[in-house]
Every structure is written in structure tokens, then in C-alpha cells.
């Protein structure tokens with residue numbers, strides 16, 4: 111933009127100079143009275159002319175009465191000068207005019223110069239190499255934050271202590287680079303932050319800049335990519351040039367895989383533009399000797415696709431992993447974000463952290479924000495535990511769909527289905543404790559059974575996996591026991607998918623099959639490795655998978671048959687309360703009277719249910735999403751496993 115203005119001013123100056131030059135030719139004979147040659151001759155003979163100046167055919171002069179005049183000689187008159195002298199007129203000549211000579215050259219060349227100028231102008235733009243070109247095509251789009259704009263500090267980044275430790279020395283280096291050089295230490299010029307989205311990579315990079323009080327350039331890898339070859343490269347060049355001006359500083363490149371993919375790999379063969387951009391980046395990173403105080407920090411989720419050249423010493427030779435936070439990390443992140451809002455006393459970050467496995471830092475920030483919004487909607491002054499609960503459910507499963515009117519029949523079958531999951535989960539060994547069971551529709555699910563694992567689940571043993579299979583079938587079996595095999599709904603499709611995926615992975619990936627032993631039998635995307643697996647082995651795999659499923663299906667069937675009274679009781683409780691927590695489930699399992707949930711208001715609810723029953727009876731077409739009843743929510747996964755038939759591969763389950 112600045113260069114644009116400079117250019118404009120330059121052109122204006124040129125225009126003004128030219129105009130004044132052209133004006134100069136006209137000189138100042140405007141005021142002189144023009145007389146004809148005959149009159150002039152007569153006046154000379156009468157002695158009325160005092161002085162003349164002859165310039166070619168033009169004669170300017172002064173009369174005896176001191177008035178000026180101008181006249182033009184019609185034809186060359188060689189006797190004129192003698193004649194004038196004879197009549198006592200003072201005659202002057204003019205020096206041959208140099209200015210007009212130069213000007214005439216200029217005038218004749220002007221169109222040519224103009225053309226050349228325009229041509230250069232366009233050439234520079236086309237190459238995109240124009241530093242200071244009128245259009246900022248090849249300029250980097252990096253956003254600059256100056257040191258006093260950055261408010262982020264290390265204390266704002268929580269739950270990734272290892273990553274922080276890895277980068278603190280960069281702060282020292284940026285603060286005082288000479289100290290390190292004296293000792294001959296080499297500080298990496300490039301640091302690669304590796305981790306899933308939302309784990310705070312940008313935040314961490316910014317915090318380094320904030321702590322070191324240096325400017326922060328940020329750009330996304332995709333900003334370099336342009337249709338025209340060479341643009342990306344020139345943007346890289348431009349960015350490094352800008353950065354050098356404000357060194358020491360940090361350049362942060364988000365999604366570096368957009369430019370840094372392996373060269374020559376991928377579809378459509380080589381991509382000239384991307385390669386040039388990448389090459390330029392390599393050149394720039396080699397270019398500074400570390401003494402210029404620029405640290406390049408790049409972020410990516412996929413270090414495996416990066417070009418090996420980028421990872422070589424002197425470039426991004428240091429990798430810092432910023433992973434998903436564990437329970438303690440989540441607690442700290444929640445605390446960081448909860449600092450900013452007023453909380454009820456009973457809101458405990460520890461408890462929230464336990465209930466949010468798999469959440470990234472960004473998810474947790476979002477959770478706190480949503481909770482504050484719920485509180486604001488309820489006109490509350492502080493944010494309560496219930497607000498957090500609601501926010502979490504919204505993030506995990508989509509907003510409640512209280513408006514979706516379910517017929518009593520659908521509600522009932524959903525209640526049986528969820529109760530089936532819950533009861534089996536209570537009775538099989540080594541399953542996660544239940545957090546709550548609900549038949550309030552959310553997102554695309556009609557009901558959910560949620561579990562709360564005690565710690566972060568890093569790996570699972572065979573017992574746990576088999577239990578998961580049983581629990582997944584619990585919902586469907588409950589429906590079958592109550593309504594008969596003919597009436598089972600399609601709602602269990604997601605459960606089946608999930609159970610099958612677990613069983614298959616147990617056989618082909620985790621080596622839990624006694625017949626096959628611990629051999630990896632899957633390829634890249636979980637597909638069977640056709641080159642490794644023979645036809646016979648394929649058949650054994652199928653048999654083994656089926657065997658796992660059968661045993662666990664039978665176990666769940668047996669458990670539910672033996673405890674069918676609990677199934678009925680839990681259905682009743684769900685129909686009444688819609689959501690029951692672990693306390694109610696415990697009561698049901700102990701076959702004692704169910705205590706009402708803590709937030710239960712008997713009178714209000716009975717009034718509500720009376721009116722709603724009426725409306726339900728007149729809306730037979732209420733269920734629009736078919737008979738889906740939802741899936742078991744395995745809470746070691748952040749995403750919801752709804753029972754919609756088409757989406758989400760159930761390839762869940764940590765394959766550690």
C-alpha cells in the first residue's frame with residue numbers, strides 16, 4: 111500500500127515537471143501588441159522604433175513611446191538589418207537556443223520512454239518479484255504483531271509442560287543472542303511444533319514471543335500457495351526480508367504441510383509452484399547463520415508428510431510434540447480459562463477434567479465459554495456446575511433437541527435400549543463407570559449412555575475390549591428381549607459397527623486371537639493386507655471375529671435375561687426422569703427405590719409431563735429421523751457415536 115502511494119507521487123511529480131517544461135516554450139510574448147510588417151516598416155522610417163530583437167522571423171521591440179510590440183517577417187529579408195541600422199534602431203540578436211534543442215529531443219522521445227516505462231512496470235508485476243511493485247502480488251501475507259501487542263505469556267499455556275521446557279531456551283536466546291554465540295552454542299533456527307489441531311501450538315509460539323518481547327510474524331502455509339508459479343517463492347523471500355528488518359523476532363508458519371510436502375510425491379506429479387516455494391524456504395533458512403536472531407516456528411499435524419529436506423539440521427531440526435492434554439493437563443488448561451469467569455464454589459476443574467477425555471485445549475476453552483453463555487442465558491451471576499454439564503453435552507453430542515417430539519412408544523424403546531447398555535456395563539468386568547444415561551435426544555442420537563473413565567485410557571486389555579463388545583450389544587438385546595426379534599429397531603446400527611470394529615481389530619491388529627497369534631494382518635487403512643493374508647487365513651480371521659462377537663453377545667444376552675426386572679425398573683426411571691446419573695443407576699442395580707436426581711423438581715415436572723403427554727398423543731408423525739436410538743458413548747473418545755446409519759466409522763478405540 112505504501113509503495114503504491116510512493117509510485118503515485120512519483121508519477122505526479124513527473125507530470126508536473128513536464129507540464130512546466132511545455133509551458134516554458136511559450137515564453138512571455140502574450141502581452142505584446144502584434145503589428146503588421148508594413149506598419150512596422152513605416153514606423154521605422156518615421157523613427158518611432160527604438161530597439162528590436164530579432165529571432166528568426168520574429169521581431170520583438172520597444173517603440174519610442176516605451177510600448178512593446180511584436181511582428182513577423184513575411185519572407186526572409188536580407189536588407190532588413192541594414193535598413194534598421196540606417197534608421198537608428200538598436201538591433202539585437204538572440205543566442206542560439208539550447209533549451210529548446212534539449213526539449214525537442216525530449217519531446218520526440220517522450221512516447222518511446224513512456225512505452226518503455228509501462229513495459230518495465232508490467233514485467234515486474236508479472237514476475238511477482240516486485241519489491242515495491244505497485245501491486246502487492248508477491249508480498250507476503252504475514253501478519254505482524256509487535257512486541258507490545260502480544261499479551262500471551264507462558265502462564266497462559268497450560269498442560270504441556272514438556273513442550274514448554276523444550277522451548278524456554280529460545281526465549282533466552284531471543285533476549286540475548288550474543289550470550290549463546292560466545293559459548294559457540296548453536297540455537298536451532300527452526301522449530302517444528304507437532305500436534306493435533308487446537309492443542310495450543312499457535313498459543314505456545316506466541317507465548318515465546320511474548321516472553322522474549324520480540325515481534326511475531328504469523329502466516330499460514332496455505333497463504334503461500336497461489337496459482338502463479340513463483341508467487342509463493344517471492345512471498346517467502348519477502349517475508350524473510352521483512353523479518354530481518356525486525357530481528358530478533360519469530361516467524362510462525364501454521365500448517366506448514368501445505369507447502370512442505372514431500373516433493374514429487376502426491377497426485378498429479380510434481381507441483382512447480384509448491385516446489386519453488388519450498389525451495390525458497392530452504393534457501394532462506396540456510397541463508398541466515400543464526401546470528402540474525404530469527405527463529406522460525408512451524409506447526410503441523412502431519413510431520414510424516416513433510417519433505418525430508420525441511421527436517422535436516424539447520425532447518426526444522428528440532429521437533430516439539432504438543433499432544434492432547436492428559437487429565438492433569440486438562441485441569442490446568444481449564445483453570446487458565448476459568449480465571450476469567452465468575453464461578454460457583456462447587457465447580458471443580460478436577461472433576462471437569464475427568465469428564466472431558468480427548469478434549470484439546472481449544473475444546474476446553476470452548477467448554478468454558480459455552481458454560482458462561484449458558485449461565486448468561488439463565489441470567490445467573492456465576493457459572494454453575496450444571497452450566498458446565500450442559501456445555502459439555504452440547505459440545506460432545508450437539509444441542510439438546512427438546513423440540514423433537516417423541517411418541518411415548520419411541521421414548522420407551524429408547525429407554526429400554528439405553529438401559530440395556532447401562533446394565534450390561536454395570537455387570538461385565540473392567541468397564542468404565544457410568545456417568546449418566548439419558549433419553550433426551552441430542553444431535554442425531556435419540557439417547558445416550560455416557561461413561562466416565564477414571565484416568566486417560568492409553569491402552570486396553572482383552573477383558574476391557576470384550577466388555578465393550580458386550581455393552582455395545584446390550585441396547586439391541588434389551589429391545590429384542592422386550593419386543594421380540596421381529597421388532598428390533600435399526601437404531602443399533604452404530605453399536606453393531608462399533609462392536610464389529612473392536613472384534614476385528616482384536617484379531618487383525620492387536621493379536622488377541624489364539625489361533626492366529628500376534629501378527630499384523632491389516633494394511634494402511636485397516637483394510638486386510640491382501641498380499642499377506644491368504645484365502646485360508648482370511649477365513650480364520652472371519653471365524654475368530656465371529657467367535658469374539660458371539661461369546662460376548664451371548665454373555666450380554668444372559669446378563670440381561672437374568673436381570674430383566676432391573677431392565678424394566680430402569681426403563682421406568684428413564685421414562686420418569688429422562689436422565690439418570692450414576693447414583694440412580696446404583697439404586698436400580700441394588701433393586702432399591704430410586705432416589706430422584708439432584709436437580710429434580712417433583713411438582714414442576716409432573717405439571718410439565720401432564721401437558722406434554724397430551725400433545726404427544728396427537729403427534730403420531732413426530733419422529734422424523736426414523737427409529738434411531740443412539741449408541742453407547744464410549745467416553746474415551748471425544749466424538750459422539752450416534753446411531754445414524756450412514757456416518758462415522760466406528761474405527762474408534764485406541765489402537766495403542
Ligand code: ADP
Nearest residue numbers: 267268307308309310311312313443471472475
Ligand atoms: P493450534 O495452533 O494447536 O491449532 P491454538 O493455539 O490456535 O491451537 O489454540 C486455540 C485456542 O485454544 C487458544 O487460543 C487457547 O484459548 C486454547 N488453548 C489451546 N491449547 C491451550 C493450552 N495448552 N492452554 C491454554 N489454552 C489453550
Ligand code: ZN
Nearest residue numbers: 585740741742
Ligand atoms: Zn445403542
